[in-house]
Each structure stands twice: as C-alpha cells, then as structure tokens.
Amino acid sequence: MIFGGGFFYRLRRVTLPLITGNYAIGALLVFVKAVSEYGTPATIGQRIGFSVFVTAIHHNATIAPINFNAAASLSSLLIFICFCIWFLQNYVTAKKSYKLVGGKGTKLVVKKLSAHQKIAAWGYIIALLVVAIGIPYFSVVMTSLIRLRGQGMASGNFTLAHYSQLLTENPRAVQAFRNSLFLAFFSATIAAVLGTACASIIYFSQTKFRKVLHVMSLLPDMLPSIVFSIGIMIFWNSIFHIIPLYNHIGIMLLAYVTLFLPFSVQYVTSSYTQIADSLIWAGSVFGGTPFYVFRRIIFPLLLRGIFVGWMMTFIISFRELVTASILSPPNTLVVSTFIMREFEQGSVSVGMAMAVLTVLFTTGTLVIINSFLRREES
Template identity: 45%
Template sequence: MSPVSMDSNRILRRAGLLLSFFLLAVSIGIPLLLIFWQSVTPNQRLDWMAPLRTITGQSLSGVLLNSVWLGICVVAGTTLLAMPLAWMMAKTRMGLHRWIDVILLIPFMTPPYIGSMGWILFMQKGGYLQQWLPGAGALSDSFFSFWGMVFIMSMHLFPFLYLLLRDALIRIGGNLEEAGAVHGAKAGYRFRRIIMPLLLSAYGMGVMLVFVKAIAEFGTPATFGRKIGYYVMTSEIHKYISSWPIDFGKATSLASVLLSVCLVIWYMQSAVSRRFTYRLVGGKGQRSKTYSLRGGAGWLAGLYLAALLLLSIGIPYFSIIAASLMKLRGAGLSLDNLTLDHYRELLSWGSVSLKAIGNSLGLSLAAASVAVVLGAGLALAIGRSGARLQRIIDLLSLLPNTVPGIVMVVGLILLWNAPWMPFTLYNTYGMVVLTYVVLFLPYTVQYVKSSFSQINGLLFQAAQVSGAGPFYILRRILLPLIMPGILAGWMMTFTISVRELVGSLLILPPSMQTSATYIFAQFEQGQVSLGMAMAVVSVGLTVLLLLGIELLNSRRKWTGS
C-alpha cells in the first residue's frame, strides 16, 4: 500500500472516531450532564448539595432506600435462581438440551408489567389460584408484600445472570478441578477455592446489570408496588414529570441521585473485574469436566428446572391468556365464560388498538434499523485498539446500559426542550425513535464488537495486497463476517423497543399510543382483559417476526448466499 493511501486511511479513521465521539457526546453525554446541572442549579444558582437537600427535605430518602434495598434483594433472588441452573447447564448433560436456553429467554421477552399483572391476577383474592384451591387465602395475603415483589422481579431478571454465569462456567476447564482433586480437595473446597474466584468477574457484571435493571424498573413498581404501597425512585420521577404540577427540579434531583448510585455500582463492578479476571482460554485447548446426575440428584435437577419454568413462564402466561379470553372476570374460569370478543375489538379495522400496534411496529423497526447502522459504525470505529479516544467512545456507547432508562429519558427531554437548541424534536415521531436508539444502542455495539473481534486481521491485509480497495473489502469481506452480529443486534433492539414502557409514557406525542402504553392505560382503566389481549397479540407478533428473520437467516446460511 502506498504512503498516500496509508495517510488517507489514517485521516478517514481519525475522522470516523471524532464523528463517533461527537454523536455519542450529544446523544448520551450531554443529556446526563444536563441532569446533573439542572439538579444543582434549582434557583439558577449553583448548589452542589441541592439534590441531597431535595431528597431529605421532601421525605424522599425512604424512597431512595426502598430502591436500593429492592435492588439488593433482587440480586440475591436472581443469584439463588441462576447459580444452580448455570452449573447444571454448564457442568452436566442437561446442557446438551439447547431448547432449554431458548425457553428461558421467554421471561426476557415478556414486558415486566405484563408478567406482574399475570401474577396479580393469579394470586389476588378470588384469583385463579383461589378458584382452584379455595383454602389458599393465607398464601395470597402473604404474597402481596415486599417479598412477593422481589420474587416477581427475580423471576423476570434471572436469565441475565444465568447466561453470564453459564458461559463463565463453560470457559473454566476441567483441568483446574482435576488438579485440585489430585491434591485431595473435596468437591465443596474446589468450588469455593477454584470455581468461585474464577466466576467473580462474570458474577460482578451480572450483579451490576441485575441491580441497575431492578432499581430502574418502572412497570412492576407501577402495578404490583402501588398495590402494596411500596414506592421507588422510578415511580416518583415519573410522577413529577407526568402529573400536574410538573416539577423538573425534583425529577432531576432524584434522577441525579439514582444515576450516582448506579455509577458507584459500576465502579465497584469494574474494580472486582480488574482484580478477579483470569485468562482461561489458551492455545492448548481445554475440556470441560462433566458431572453425571443419577438417581436422586437427577430427579432433583429435573424438578428444579420444571419448577423454574412453571413459575417464570407457566403461571404468568396462563393468567395472561386466561384473562384475555374472559367475558366477565368475576364469573371465574369456565368454558361458558370464554370469548374471542376482546381480540375482535382489538383487531377491528381503524380502532385505536390497531393503530397502537402499527405505531409500535413502525417505531421499533425504525429504531432497530437506525441503531444497527450506528452501532455497527461505532463498533468498527472502536475496533481492537486501546487508544484513549476509542476507550472513551466504548464507555459512552455502554453508558445507557449502566444507567436507569428513566434517567436517560429525562436527560433527553431536557436536551431537546433547551431554549438554545436550533430545533426541537420533543412531541414528534423522531423523538421516540431517537429515545429508543439511545436506550438500546449498547446491545448492537456489543454484538457487532463480538463478531468483529473474532476476525483475523490477516484477511484484510491479504485483500489489500491483492489490490482490493476499502469499499470492496467492506462489502465482500467485512460485512458478510459481521452480519450475524448485526442481525442479532437488530433483533435485540427491535424486541426491547416493542415492549418499552417508561420512555414511551414520557415522550410520546399526546395523540399517539404504542402497544405498551395502550396495555398500561387499559390496566389503569380496569379493562384488564383488553390489555391482556393486546399483550398476547404484541408478544405473538414479535415472536413470529423474529422467527421469520431467523428462518431467512438459516436459509441464507444453507444456500451459502
């Protein structure tokens, strides 16, 4: 390659990095800085203690403690659920059943507020459980408590921790355990002194994700939490922004404190990862030690998996489907009380509900397409280098995944309502797409980065030596190799955008509804059956679309095109 070409490539790469930094700074960095600035200048005067004074002076310190305590308890609950399952799927023959991993993604695809409503309908007085077991009233009373809320959120979030722990256990070869056994170490000692230290890095990342998602969750506190009188930061922030009189001062104070808590957790997780990260994959290869589950141990593992699937998927979806088919909720479960009228009303041409479904699909398709283009560009700009600017871009691209979504939405509202902006996107279709893109950009970046990191740089060098130009290399080598990551990022962004609630509630134009806000509105108005019918249709359409994309992708791989 000539020196002129090398210089031009270097200039283009530098320009790409600067453009990436500018886009992330404007869309992510500035909104978060505006939250901090708004919270410390309540009366146009700088006051660094204003957020703490707002919380203590407005009796909101209890709400902050509620959020933190909820996050800690959900982390403990997900650990108890995910750790045994990860060990069974990584270290026993149960891991050969790959369909289990697919089934365990269903709780992730289920919007939290829908799962919460499913449990409420099942466990409430006169609910489905008491219709089957009239003597279960005491169990229902004890369920509607803080620990019931922890249980519901743990059932929704444990797949995040499970997948991280399972992959980490698979990377731990059997050689280390065998070496410990040769030196006389018992199974418990080997797990405590060998396996656990090697798991700490992955566990720390999983704990951070679960904690942030728990304290950032809005749907479950808004449904189940309100029913038991347990209020958290997200519900209070939403109240100050959406209810009259609107108070952005209190909302930004709460948001800045919530953001600070998440950043502290992120720093602690980074410190743990730096201290307990080990290189487990080398050039010699390794084999994983597999344990056999025979007799009572095998039955116990099977019962544990069956109970987990029943509680995380079976009961919520039974309640959702049953509620969507009922004529009268008070008439109970019986064949003569079932109807499809709610689905007919939902899908009638020109109805508000059908427009909401169209809005959801349109917004999610647009957001996923924009996010995958930006995410692929950012992932390629970050590359494999450890330069300072690339590390900053990498950090900014991951930031929306480490801060509560409602905090990010408040920052975007402040930015696009600022008087110094040349134009405003607030109350427009574009604002909704931009919010979805910013919230879910980290997924696309990480998926494409993962695919790009597996490509040997010698491929590009060979193409350059053979006379291929940059655009030919991009079209014929790079894009085909990173296409699986691009497709996975698109599917993840689309799936989460369809069920996004808190951002949609805050930034949708007054005349627009999505399927998520429509469901939430039906719950608020007591039209539970109609809301559940919308939930079934929304989840069903999402699954069918994703299966269609996966089928097309499989056919493309099979034909080699």
C-alpha cells in the same frame, strides 16, 4: 483432586473462590436493573402505595403539578447509585479474574448423572420454567379470554370478544400497534447503521478517539432508561423554540435509537473480534481498496451480528414502556402505553389481549429472523 480433599473441602477452597466474582457481578447487574425497573412498580407498587425512585421521577415529570427540578434531582441521585455499582463491578471484575486458557491443551470431561441427579436437575428446570414463564403467561392468556373477571375461570366464562374488539372495534389499538411497528422498525434500522459505523471506527481507528467513542456508544446502556428519557425531555423542551421536536413522534424515534444503540455496537463489535486479521491483509495484498475489502470481505462476515443487533433492538423497542410513557406526544399511544392505560381504566382483559398479540408478534419475528440466519449459514 490430586492432593486429596473431600467434596465440601473442594467446594469451600477451590470452587467458591472461583465463582464468587461471577456471583458478585451477577448480583450487581441485577441490582442496577431492579433499581431502574419501571413496569412492575408502576403497575403493582402503586396499587399498594409502594413508591420507588422511578415512579417518583415519572410522577414529578408527567403529572400536574409538573416539577422538573425534583425529577432531575432524583434522576441525578439514581445516576450516582448506578455509577457507584458500575465502579464496584469493575473493581470486583479486576480482583476476581482468572486465566483459564493457557498454553496447555485441555480435555473435555463429560460426567454422566445418576437417575436421582437427572430427576433433580429436570425437576429444577421444569419448576423454574413454570414459575418464571408458565404461570405469568398462563395468567395473561386466561385474563384475555375471561368474559367477567368476577366469575374467574368458570365454564362458559371464556370469550374471544376482547381480541375482536382490538382488531375491529378499537381504532386506537390498531393505531398503537402501527406506532410501535413504525418506531421499532426504523429505530432498529437506524441503530444498526449507526452501530455498524461506530463499531467499524472503534475497530480500525488507532487514535484515542476510539476509546471515547466506545464509551459514549455504550453509555446509554449504563444509565436507567427513565433517567435518560427525563434528560431528553428536559433538553428538547428547553430548545423547543429552535427545534420543535418535543411533543412529536420524532423525539420517541430519537430516544429509541440512542437508548438501544449499545445493542448494535456490542453485537457488531463481537463480530469484528471473530474476523482474523489475515483476511483483511489478504484483501489488501491483492490490491483491494479499503472500501472493497470492507464490502466484499468484512461486511458479509458482520451480517449476522448486524441482524442479531437489529432483532434485539426491534423487539425491545416494540414493547418499550418507560420512554413511551414520558416522551409520547398527546393522544399518541404505542402497545405498551395502550396496555398500561387499559389496565388503569379497568379494562384488564382488553389490555391482556393486546399483550398476547404483542408477544405472538415479537416471538414470530424472532423465529422468522432466526430461520433466515440459519438458512444463510447452511
């Protein structure tokens, strides 16, 4: 600091005011995700009698006696809370924005850490990875391999029979995996096509409709997925005599595409922002039609964003729980509802074996697509 001041003075008067806005935004986002989370309270909270918004909504909408009015009322209240947090986030963002890129050049300064600082930094990273990733995944893998839960991780109490049962003796598990693969692939593909179309209209259009389309395409990301699923269920149930889509796997595909469309829109829009206008102008100057310019210049530059959006939609759709548990037709399982059912029926090891296979499959898909994208760049 040119004008002096110790470490705590700089932290209190310079650093903290700059990062307060980011911390506030992060806290608000965590609040919205926590208040709309379903998996954790459904598996752990119900066992200890701890009910939250999402479990109460799910109970009223799926368990007899069905009470759509109560589910809709709780959903409306949850929407109100989420929108209040969204407006508060916009307010904080507007008040805590700083112009960090100016006309003057900046020099990157690399600070070398001392031995004690390196130990502390690596210790923090390792501890975070162990607590957030290592312990949960270790527990899942060990549970899938245990023969008798009462004996714990004793010698001789490990077996691969649960995996063999899933792959050879349990046709419902195989069908659940196929259903998830079908829904994930087609929802990701349809969302990629629609997301590219929406982002293109938003980028090229000069009318007020572009703003409306932008908000509508991102709206599902602002709503809790359980509220969105309840709305789809009530709407299609009310017009079942006109379009019999309710209680059909098609309604799950429709919900997945609509719910995860914002991923494709955001990634393709981000790719558009990296394309210089001069490239488009050059194509037009040399006689290229708008379709030719899009096909030969713009679309190849958008491919990475389209693939990344497809990959995110595929992985999230493959393990989606809330929408599947509410909208899945009778006797139709996906991997998430299969795991939940096995967990509720006491077959925890079988459910965890399916969870391990799901993680391996989605991780392998992620690695393959990333390798393909890196090979295309080189």
